[in-house]
Amino acid sequence: MIRLENVSLRYPKGKDVLRHINLDIPQGAFRFLTGPSGAGKTSLLKLIFLAHAPTAGRVYLMGHDVSAQSRKSRALMRRHIGVVFQDFRLIDHLSVYENITLPLRIAGHKQSFWHENAVELLNWVGLGQRLDALPETLSGGEQQRAAIARAVITRPRIIIADEPTGNVDPEIGERLLRLLIELNKMGTTIVIATHDRQLWEKFDFPRLHLDNGQLALMREGV
Numbered sequence: 196m197i198r199l200e201n202v203s204l205r206y207p208k209g210k211d212v213l214r215h216i217n218l219d220i221p222q223g224a225f226r227f228l229t230g231p232s233g234a235g236k237t238s239l240l241k242l243i244f245l246a247h248a249p250t251a252g253r254v255y256l257m258g259h260d261v262s263a264q265s266r267k268s269r270a271l272m273r274r275h276i277g278v279v280f281q282d283f284r285l286i287d288h289l290s291v292y293e294n295i296t297l298p299l300r301i302a303g304h305k306q307s308f309w310h311e312n313a314v315e316l317l318n319w320v321g322l323g324q325r326l327d328a329l330p331e332t333l334s335g336g337e338q339q340r341a342a343i344a345r346a347v348i349t350r351p352r353i354i355i356a357d358e359p360t361g362n363v364d365p366e367i368g369e370r371l372l373r374l375l376i377e378l379n380k381m382g383t384t385i386v387i388a389t390h391d392r393q394l395w396e397k398f399d400f401p402r403l404h405l406d407n408g409q410l411a412l413m414r415e416g417v
């Protein structure tokens with residue numbers, strides 16, 4: 196589903212942030228991406244959701260070499276990837292309902308086709324009573340669940356989450372993980388970057404560890 200071959204990344208004027216990374220994440224997998232702050236976790240995720248291109252090496256998504264695709268087909272590939280950002284990035288002046296259904300509007304789908312599913316999803320993440328609320332009136336946990344709902348509403352094949360539990364208390368973080376695990380059971384490939392040891396220790400998923408620009412696969416519990 197996600198494959199990186201000998202990938203390096205350097206920002207202009209910077210040193211190499213990622214060096215010769217090889218990575219293979221099969222369809223339906225669940226992976227933690229760990230490592231200290233500044234290790235390059237966010238940078239690696241950006242390569243996967245096509246916000247950056249590598250300085251060297253190749254990125255394959257869903258079997259396609261990303262660099263060989265046209266801009267247009269890259270944009271289409273991008274639609275199969277749902278992203279949950281650390282700061283959630285909800286739009287202030289839009290209601291919960293409008294925020295969450297924005298990807299469907301952008302994709303040009305008619306409301307009559309998705310409205311029922313959207314309400315069902317909002318109930319599933321526990322926001323069924325908050326459809327008209329503005330983001331600033333939500334708790335941290337509710338904002339996080341709204342961000343997840345927005346990431347999954349187009350039923351992406353891959354979900355990328357960057358420190359999704361960074362701004363909420365541990366109990367809510369664990370509930371979020373359980374939501375993502377449910378999605379994973381339905382076949383979604385999931386990659387979660389976190390430096391929260393308590394989180395990944397609680398769940399028995401393989402862990403990719405980044406340090407000093409290099410990636411290692413850790414055995415569970417190590």
Ligand SMILES: Nc1ncnc2c1ncn2[C@@H]1O[C@H](COP(=O)(O)OP(=O)(O)O)[C@@H](O)[C@H]1O
Binds near residue numbers: 206230
């Ligand atoms: N847009 C950028 N331009 C230049 N340097 C960057 C940029 N983004 C991140 N970096 C640098 O790359 C390194 C890795 O950052 P990042 O991927 O955010 O790590 P992490 O998510 O693990 O904390 C850091 O040294 C950071 O300062």
Ligand SMILES: [Mg+2]
Binds near residue numbers: 236237238357358
């Ligand atoms: Mg980061």
